């Protein structure tokens with residue numbers, strides 16, 4: 001359910017590392033209840049953008065507002081409304097899963113009866129109930145990712161940022177996460193995900209933004225992107241590869257594979 005109310009507002013957002021701009025003058029609005037997918041090839045500027053959006057990296061120029069609060073000028077108010085799960089979450093290895101969730105609840109000053117039921121449900125959804133009293137250091141990569149997602153959701157953020165959320169998850173956990181994200185958006189949460197898995201963006205996201213060399217080069221729903229690219233029966237993969245220029249490389253890949261097979265005469 002996408003509501004006509006802006007949850008995330010990026011204005012002229014720019015990040016330069018030395019002389020090189022990794023993110024260049026991005027303007028973007030994401031609405032309440034929207035599930036937004038941010039795609040782009042390696043090095044395009046996705047992580048740099050998401051880090052600026054979550055207050056971890058200071059923009060060189062421009063601003064990020066979460067429900068009207070600037071993440072740099074009014075960080076406490078803005079950060080109370082968001083949760084961020086990076087692709088390699090930084091967890092406390094000497095805490096158990098439950099300790100971690102209690103810790104998050106204490107940071108956000110949640111009432112016990114407010115979060116225990118929610119945390120119990122989240123642990124169940126992600127198949128972590130039986131391991132919740134074990135130390136996080138004993139968790140697999142996927143389990144660490146899942147407890148980080150539980151921690152992000154336990155305080156019911158207005159806006160959730162996820163960097164490559166399904167990488168490392170088994171198919172059942174990935175499906176449960178996708179269903180959960182859709183449900184949370186339908187209830188009014190705004191979700192911003194980066195992904196390299198185009199199928200996920202295609203099936204799950206209300207709108208997709210494609211970033212290349214720090215600029216957004218395509219933006220819209222799947223239908224709108226197909227219309228913009230002039231063909232209704234193309235997949236997001238076709239559109240993505242064409243827009244990001246990878247189609248040209250296909251010829252090179254074929255040449256190299258011919259050389260390797262020894263049949264280039």
Ligand SMILES: Nc1ncnc2c1ncn2[C@@H]1O[C@H](COP(=O)(O)OP(=O)(O)OP(=O)(O)O)[C@@H](O)[C@H]1O
Pocket residue numbers: 017022040041042043044045046047048049
């Ligand atoms: N700390 C840094 N110092 C200098 N350059 C950086 C730094 N961090 C990122 N960059 C550069 O900024 C550009 C964007 O990087 P970023 O990590 O945002 O890309 P990405 O889209 O997340 O890529 P990937 O899909 O590979 O994770 C790249 O050219 C990268 O080399």
